[in-house]
Amino acid sequence: MKKWLSLVIIFSILLLSGCSLLIQAAQTTKPEQTKPQSKKTEPLKPWQKIKPEDFRAATTPEGMVKEGPGKYAGYDYDAAALQSELAKLPNGLSTDQLYNQLIYYLAENYKPIVDKLDHFDTSFEIRNKTPDDLRVHAPDAKKLNVAILLDASGSMAGKIDGKTKMEQAKEAIGRFASQLPDGTTVSLRVYGHKGTNQAKDKAMSCKSSEVVYPSGAYDATRFQQALGRFRPAGWTPLAKAIRDAQSDLVANNGPNTENIVYIVSDGIETCGGDPVAAAQSLHQSNIHAVVNIIGFDVDNAGQKALQAVADAGGGEFSTAQDQQELEMYLEQQYTQMWLAWTNWGNTNWIDVNNQYNAKWQRLQLIAGFSGSQFANKLQTERQHLESALSFLDRKNKLQDGQYSDLSSKISDRYNALEAYRQQRYDELDQILTEKRDKLQAFIEQKQQEMQKKYE
Template sequence: MRKLPLKQVICVTAASVLMSGCSSVVQQIQETTGNEIRKVEESKASAPTEIKSKQVVKEIHASPGPHTKIADILQDPGKGSFSGDSFNQSKVYQALDQMPIGLERDAAFQYLLGLLGENYKQLVTVYDDVEMVDLQEQARVLSEIAKDHQEKPLTAEEQAAIHAGAVKNNQILFLIDASRSMGKDLQGKRKIEWIKDALTQATKAIPKGTQVHVRMFGKEGGVDDKDPGQSCKDTSLLYSGVEWTAPVWSKSMTRLESKEGWNPVGLAIQEGTKDLSAHKEKSYENRVVLITDGVDKCNTNPNQQAKQLSESDLHAAINVISFGSNLQEEKQVSSIAGQSGGEFISIKNGEKLTKALQSVTKEIRQMDSPWQVRALEKSEKTFQNTRDQLKDQHQKLSEVTKNEQEHLEAANEYIYNQSKIEKTDYERIGQWIDQRYEQVDGHIQKQYKKSDGKLRKDWLSQVDNLEKSWDKTNPKNTPNTFAEKKTEILGDAK
């Protein structure tokens, strides 16, 4: 029986599926899936399948091959037309109705993969993409702040004010992404509305006497997606004050609206640095919280601006809250936190945003703690946040593999019930589907365990470094608050 070349679309006329002439549904499904029909046997229900002498040749994206070994599956560049988020049951059934009768079993399996097979070559890179921000940079920034404290130590009055819930001469800057993506719906409410509510709750809880700044970026854009307009050139200071009052705050929040602009994160950091510098003489500590859901598309060098800020005499780390971003965007914005010694927190729903903001603003009340203890607590939060991010991505990938198995099994059942394949082929294809799932699932479980172990190992290494620094700089007869905090944290981070 004649075998047809890979990546060719053939116009097949079959009595059971043909509508008219050479407008073959088989041709259409091949163009969609990239399946290779290697052998077409005689139909049991109609006249023999006839192959036209003229073949229509067209390059198409390859579908996954009928592999069952993990090494081959991970190297296969193909992807099914209705895999993942593209799954559409009715269209899959339509495509299966168009499937020729009598394909060899491996060709039939590949046909199913051409519709529903995932590209694991791309998906499994998720474990390499989740990384902790630089823990050593976090510690460096806090040690620099400690040096400033030594030069200008807290007075007894200031220490008492901290414990009483009031902290003078501190600044916190919120940089809020208000570009077009923040106008999108998330759980029945626009992202920008979630931010307003969370920001209001968080600022209410900030200790009295703290200078609070809120700067928005992502203003009105140009006439189309290719024209950023003024959005890459301007940011807006919405609020700046020490005494939090509801009327003034509410008026500021009415100006915080999603615009049709781009997001110049680097420019926002640069302008925010000026906000902090304007009160530098009165400022004891400075911190920045960036809330965004995308990357800088205005070429304003956010990483460079973040590094310059942390290395300046302001010593301000940037804590980044990624709000509803995808993994690729998260990897880019997390580098801003890494460059400045800040934290990176990934948030996927609105309810957790308030908690995330409260977590990063809590630092204001910890300014009288030794820097090693503060670095220990911050590193533990970073470890847990990164671990949660890894777990979230792993669960998503596990769901993808399980959905693929279920969809392939249903498709195999369907073509068997439609008498497209024999029972022996149906059973063998079912075994291949199970083998594919077991191999992939086993691989991703190992990768997850390996990545989680690496995160923990890197974090524990930093804990050891901080402990050595503590032992080096603190006399043995002083209370070992670091050891106490370490015991508490290690117990919580099992």
Template sequence: MKRLSFILLSILLVILSACGNDSKNANTDASEKKKKESKSTEAVVGDLDKINLEVSLDSLKSQPAGTLMEHLTFEEDVKEVNHQAPELDPELKKVLPEKLKALTDSTKDLEELKKSLLKLLASPHYKEVIEKAERYEPPFEEPYLPDPTKSTDGKKTESPQKAIILLDASSSMLLNSGGRMKMDIAKDAVKSFAQTIGQSSDVSLVVYGHKGSEADSDKELSCKGMEEVYPMGKYVKEDFHKAVDSFESKGWTPLAGAIQKASEMSSNYDKGTTIYVVSDGAETCDGDPVQASKQLAKNGKNTVNIIGFDVDAKTENQLKDVAAAGNGKYFSANNPEELKNTIQYEWLPSTMDLTWAFTMAPIGFEVSNEFKNAEEFPRKLWYISRRELFRLDDAFSIMKEKKMLTDKQLEKLENWRMDRHDELLELSREMEEINRNKTKAQADEISKKIEDWVEKMKKLKEERGDKW
């Protein structure tokens, strides 16, 4: 009997121990679950100080990316979206209900709900798109308006009907001047020069020194590498700029060969031709540029003008002799500003046809087309805000379906969403207007400069006895 009692007691102790362990395990599991839920809730509703419900450029730029939106690329976020809501991302669709449940379980405070929804779903690209919109500047080029009253000798220069620009692209143009590569400086200057002289002359651009390299093995290739990259004809801005940007500095300096090429070209023209040379170096291809220049100018109608750009004394002496042999002028430019001023005030014709001066200003369709660029990033601001608002709609639908909030609470959130929608639309329109005004203001300013210049030239011509 005692033995039976002992066995029963042992069995009872085992059962009680098992129950205790089960209870302990259950308590542990419940505690762990509670910790996880608490952590999840904290991740949704915690750290809301950085979330600003105000709709302004500053608040949007400082808006943290939604924790569920970090995967969203800029390209995807700025795609055009109008009234049709895009499909909710499958991954977001999978995790959003759980996050919303944690949120609504932890708070029913309206302000906390709004901030927490933005913490989850706000676009990560407000700062980038707004800063790009703010950096917009119209790209219209400032016209070069030559003023003969600033010329060093005060003489008028008749505009040539044919103009050949010879541009040195030898390896020395890879050096820096004033913090920029000399080739880039020269290209910018030539673009501006051609824009103005092209109003009254046919233009050609010949480049030399852009073939091969400065190595001895490439000398023959480089010295024979003269190329007319813009054929003689009417100036067309887009085509001329494309021609100027089509080559880089590389090799030797066949100055004589380039002048000879210009001489061959001009022999086919009925009237005189003016050659404009921009160079930073002397002849290195064993040619005789002085003789070549003399040969070009022997008909009495052609001239060779040269700008020596940041050259040494020996080179300058050779270039002066070349210009003199070509019945032209030599000008020295020791830095980028001098190069610009020399081209602007010495080479450009002072008696160009003022009737066509207005074509240097941005005209109607150019301004209208530029409006599209001005509006690009303000419009993208609207697109990313629309996507964000549609995500909020999806969140409201989930909360309504799962009865996470009352109808009245949801109505208040939806009213906030509509107000935010209107404020973001107004903000994007304000940015569009600011950028359109920038475009119009610059176009008007350029037009006014040209009008004032034309009037000044008319008066000057009248003072000198020229008929307008």
């Protein structure tokens, strides 16, 4: 009996302990706290900021475009709800009071459209640049910087049609330099012009690289004198000449300067240098010079070697078998430049016109006479106002003469806003036209100027 009573007591203690723990757990466990979500408040519409009886309609178009949207404007238009509001109006209101009520309820929201007009992009740009692969300075370039390197190694003494290659090269280069555009700086460097092409003179000849016409404006007398100062003599230090050409170009390098190197050579490097590396280094330097090579009476192996040099210099390689072909190549440089400017002018003139058409069509969509966003809102507002006026008349809310007076006010508002639309449209249309014409005139002038230089 005592044993049974002891078990009952123990069980009771355990049961009470468990209940106590459950109560404690329930007391210590707090319900999950949730932060109240803040409601995003929409900005008040104009009609929500003022009572209908206190509203005063604007009298100028600048004010009219700012006073909407009315309570039943745009997508909120509800004829039945509007008529319910109008039916509650007291009798005997003045014409101005009734007009204010109508505008309070039905003024359209012109502000988004006006904002588009205020921020309408009237700018045009020249989007098509002169092709880089033609080696022509860009339209806004201020200076063309040309370095001519002439191979004066002994092999240039070889004759073609009774004249040495050197004589023919000098005549072609002289003609080329004389036709450079005004403002161009030009330099003439010769290499391999000292010693002989014998082994005993190799060391001296491979060090020979000299500027005979320092970088500057072209002067016919001085340039011809420079061409007469040397004769074909030694080896071919082509890599050294290319490296040295950088100093010739740097002297007149600056913003918007196109640096071009023309090399006339009848053979490959014979002094152990690396003309490919030299051309690549010059092209990738901060002056970004382009290296063009004219192979003058060069064999197949020489052509491949010189082609690699031109490729590394970001330029082109051409061959000439005689003076006529050499002059033809140099003439083609002008033809390419002339064609590039012709294409630049024609392409950009048309592109500016396309830009104008796209902007004009957007202007039509926003504020054109018929079917535009502005015109549609204006027409909708007038129809709703006239419909509301007819309802007031049917409900006998109008006194003698008020229908005519209110109809006139509605027409005056429409005409004022229509004149405002037309004015804003005309202003932007005029700006677009003037800017288009000005840029196209600039393009034509630049095109003709550059074509004349390269004729």
